[in-house]
Amino acid sequence: MSDAAKEAFDALTETVGRVTVDDPKMQAENVDVFYAEKQAIYDVTLDVAKNEVVAMIGPSGCGKSTFLRCLNRMNDTIPSCKVSGNITLEGESLYSSAMDPVMLRARVGMVFQKPNPFAKSIYDNVAYGPKIHGLANNRAELDDIVESSLHRAGLFDEVKDRLNAPGTSLSGGQQQRLCIARTIAVSPEVILMDEPCSALDPIATARIEELIDELRENYAIAIVTHSMQQAARVSQRTAYFHLGKLVEVGETKTIFTNPSHELTENYITGRFG
Amino acid sequence: MSDETTQRVRATLKKRYLKEKLFRGFGITAIAASLGFLVILLGSIIYKGMPAFQATYLKVDITLNEDTLGVGGTVSDAEMQGANFSGAIKSAMRDRFPDVKKRKAKKNLYALVSSGAEYALAEYMINNREQFGQTVSLWLLADDEADALIKRNKDLSKPIRRGEFKNDSSALVTRLNKDQLGWLQSFKDAGDTDVRISSTFFTNGNSREPEQAGIRAALVGSAYTLLITFALSFPIAVAAAIYLEEFAPQNRWTDLVEVNINNLAAVPSIVFGLLGLAVFINYLQLPRSAPVVGGVVLSLMTLPTIIISSRAALKAVPPSIREAARGLGASPVQVVTHHVLPLAMPGILTGTIIGLAQALGETAPLLMIGMVAFIVDIPGSVTDPSTVLPVQVFLWADAPERAFTERTSAAIMVLLAFLIVMNLAAVLLRKKFERRW
Numbered sequence: 221m222s223d224a225a226k227e228a229f230d231a232l233t234e235t236v237g238r239v240t241v242d243d244p245k246m247q248a249e250n251v252d253v254f255y256a257e258k259q260a261i262y263d264v265t266l267d268v269a270k271n272e273v274v275a276m277i278g279p280s281g282c283g284k285s286t287f288l289r290c291l292n293r294m295n296d297t298i299p300s301c302k303v304s305g306n307i308t309l310e311g312e313s314l315y316s317s318a319m320d321p322v323m324l325r326a327r328v329g330m331v332f333q334k335p336n337p338f339a340k341s342i343y344d345n346v347a348y349g350p351k352i353h354g355l356a357n358n359r360a361e362l363d364d365i366v367e368s369s370l371h372r373a374g375l376f377d378e379v380k381d382r383l384n385a386p387g388t389s390l391s392g393g394q395q396q397r398l399c400i401a402r403t404i405a406v407s408p409e410v411i412l413m414d415e416p417c418s419a420l421d422p423i424a425t426a427r428i429e430e431l432i433d434e435l436r437e438n439y440a441i442a443i444v445t446h447s448m449q450q451a452a453r454v455s456q457r458t459a460y461f462h463l464g465k466l467v468e469v470g471e472t473k474t475i476f477t478n479p480s481h482e483l484t485e486n487y488i489t490g491r492f493g
Numbered sequence: 494m495s496d497e498t499t500q501r502v503r504a505t506l507k508k509r510y511l512k513e514k515l516f517r518g519f520g521i522t523a524i525a526a527s528l529g530f531l532v533i534l535l536g537s538i539i540y541k542g543m544p545a546f547q548a549t550y551l552k553v554d555i556t557l558n559e560d561t562l563g564v565g566g567t568v569s570d571a572e573m574q575g576a577n578f579s580g581a582i583k584s585a586m587r588d589r590f591p592d593v594k595k596r597k598a599k600k601n602l603y604a605l606v607s608s609g610a611e612y613a614l615a616e617y618m619i620n621n622r623e624q625f626g627q628t629v630s631l632w633l634l635a636d637d638e639a640d641a642l643i644k645r646n647k648d649l650s651k652p653i654r655r656g657e658f659k660n661d662s663s664a665l666v667t668r669l670n671k672d673q674l675g676w677l678q679s680f681k682d683a684g685d686t687d688v689r690i691s692s693t694f695f696t697n698g699n700s701r702e703p704e705q706a707g708i709r710a711a712l713v714g715s716a717y718t719l720l721i722t723f724a725l726s727f728p729i730a731v732a733a734a735i736y737l738e739e740f741a742p743q744n745r746w747t748d749l750v751e752v753n754i755n756n757l758a759a760v761p762s763i764v765f766g767l768l769g770l771a772v773f774i775n776y777l778q779l780p781r782s783a784p785v786v787g788g789v790v791l792s793l794m795t796l797p798t799i800i801i802s803s804r805a806a807l808k809a810v811p812p813s814i815r816e817a818a819r820g821l822g823a824s825p826v827q828v829v830t831h832h833v834l835p836l837a838m839p840g841i842l843t844g845t846i847i848g849l850a851q852a853l854g855e856t857a858p859l860l861m862i863g864m865v866a867f868i869v870d871i872p873g874s875v876t877d878p879s880t881v882l883p884v885q886v887f888l889w890a891d892a893p894e895r896a897f898t899e900r901t902s903a904a905i906m907v908l909l910a911f912l913i914v915m916n917l918a919a920v921l922l923r924k925k926f927e928r929r930w
């Protein structure tokens with residue numbers, strides 16, 4: 221880091237814009253994350269509202285994924301990762317002893333960067349979550365859940381004739397929609413998406429973006445993306461991260477047309493990132 | 494590209510292609526050589542071993558009555574079993590060659606028939622009671638030396654390679670003497686010799702008489718031993734691998750365990766035999782020569798192999814699958830049992846079969862725990878004294894009789910067949926698991 225950049229970084233103490241919302245689903249307060257000695261997230265406070273898509277953007281390595289994975293405790297499995305601060309879901313603290321991580325992940329689902337269907341049939345991919353959580357009482361109910369999840373993920377018409385084919389036989393975009401169907405099959409309250417379209421072609425991407433917009437009716441969604449256009453298209457609010465700090469949060473429109481912070485402006489206008 | 498660079502590239506091309514040709518040549522030569530050796534090895538084993546599946550029989554007219562057998566025709570089966578069948582055979586042989594008078598010559602005459610013939614005869618008598626009192630023509634198993642000459646269709650009029658004929662390459666190598674060869678020739682002339690496919694090799698245990706020695710006891714012993722080895726090492730090794738790979742924290746202790754597992758894989762197998770002798774036999778007082786002890790000792794040897802290959806198989810499962818399952822709320826155990834283990838199964842099975850194949854061919858540790866015994870009876874349980882195929886090969890290879898040489902090769906064939914069956918099973922299992930993508 222050059223001296224000037226270091227000064228600018230040290231000068232980042234307060235996030236610009238309103239980090240809280242009136243109707244929060246999840247709230248993160250003063251979150252710090254360390255990988256062993258190395259700090260990856262510095263004092264981030266951010267709310268995720270109900271029926272809203274919040275986009276997280278920023279140069280790669282700035283800690284977007286790390287922050288997102290705190291929201292359903294996926295970081296637990298990385299032994300060196302230490303999270304401090306307070307994160308709540310509907311007011312319940314995520315890292316308290318009363319919160320079971322297995323239960324939490326049923327309520328806060330996740331879609332990953334690379335489509336990762338199970339080595340099972342399309343049907344079993346979607347049915348897996350409901351099965352382990354005991355959401356269906358019988359086969360007919362399970363069938364219903366699978367069908368409606370595939371419908372909501374916009375995949376049903378394409379796969380209805382081959383539900384027993386392996387999930388891995390689908391195209392990349394279809395696989396990602398299958399992963400979304402699999403996530404919504406357990407009826408989560410929040411869906412986290414970590415660059416869900418980065419491995420897809422433009423047409424598949426457009427399809428998923430449409431889907432995200434539809435899902436907003438029922439879920440709170442937090443999406444990490446490296447594409448500013450995508451953030452502009454799908455989100456209502458946008459959060460800009462820089463080197464582990466949350467620089468600016470605001471209405472998506474405002475962020476992209478009239479950013480307040482210099483770093484945000486540099487990033488939006490393509491001066492780095 | 495400019496003309497000059499094209500020229501330069503072209504100049505190097507020839508050299509590159511030459512290198513490629515050379516390399517391919519080396520590869521093909523190496524494969525041809527190894528295939529050649531394999532063919533020679535298998536060919537010689539099969540050529541030497543095939544006669545073990547045949548046996549020579551001599552036709553003899555035997556009188557079965559109270560005079561020759563010493564019992565009446567209506568006695569119980571048990572009593573009939575104990576009747577003097579060897580006497581009956583001897584008198585039948587004397588009747589066939591009435592000129593033989595001297596005690597020693599008679600003994601040589603009797604030696605043409607296997608000592609096992611009397612048991613076959615006893616069984617025949619019990620099953621054909623109505624023939625008591627009659628003289629019947631029966632095929633009796635020949636002695637191994639006679640068998641070897643007849644089976645290979647040797648010219649019995651050739652001199653015997655001893656003394657003055659020591660350097661005569663066409664002379665017969667046999668322990669029979671001139672008289673015995675003459676008698677054998679007379680059987681042959683009368684058409685009273687027959688070479689038949691024989692299952693004796695597969696149905697009998699070991700015997701001092703090579704023509705009666707079989708592989709059955711060793712085969713059953715090997716099967717029991719492997720069963721114990723599999724039953725112990727597979728679950729323990731897979732559980733250990735899963736724990737180390739999926740659950741154990743990364744610290745100095747697990748590093749130490751890992752290093753030691755790798756070291757164990759390199760420990761000479763005889764050390765495990767010594768350990769087995771000291772711990773299981775001397776201290777725990779488990780039976781000597783038993784497959785249960787052999788199986789435990791071999792599991793110690795197989796464990797590291799299976800653990801290492803299972804860990805590699807688990808490591809090869811993409812982390813994204815674990816993340817996907819965890820992200821849906823699967824518990825750590827569910828992640829492993831529902832997703833990781835099924836995907837790793839083909840690799841785990843391959844490692845297991847490799848480990849078991851090693852165990853199947855292992856001799857040294859089993860010698861230490863007394864599985865080198867002379868086993869006649871087919872073991873009925875894992876605690877009965879038994880031996881295993883490679884030890885049987887080792888024992889027979891040491892015996893001077895020629896019939897044991899062919900049995901050695903035949904036993905190797907059986908061992909190889911066992912291995913092939915195991916590998917086939919592995920391939921089938923892999924196919925079955927892989928079909929679940």
Ligand SMILES: Nc1ncnc2c1ncn2[C@@H]1O[C@H](COP(=O)(O)OP(=O)(O)O)[C@@H](O)[C@H]1O
Binds near residue numbers: 280283286
């Ligand atoms: N498992 C990990 N162990 C150590 N450091 C990590 C790990 N994951 C991420 N990091 C570090 O944390 C920082 C943020 O990473 P990440 O959240 O993946 O960034 P982004 O998703 O914004 O590209 C990076 O500097 C990265 O090197």
Ligand SMILES: [Mg+2]
Binds near residue numbers: 284285286
């Ligand atoms: Mg990332």
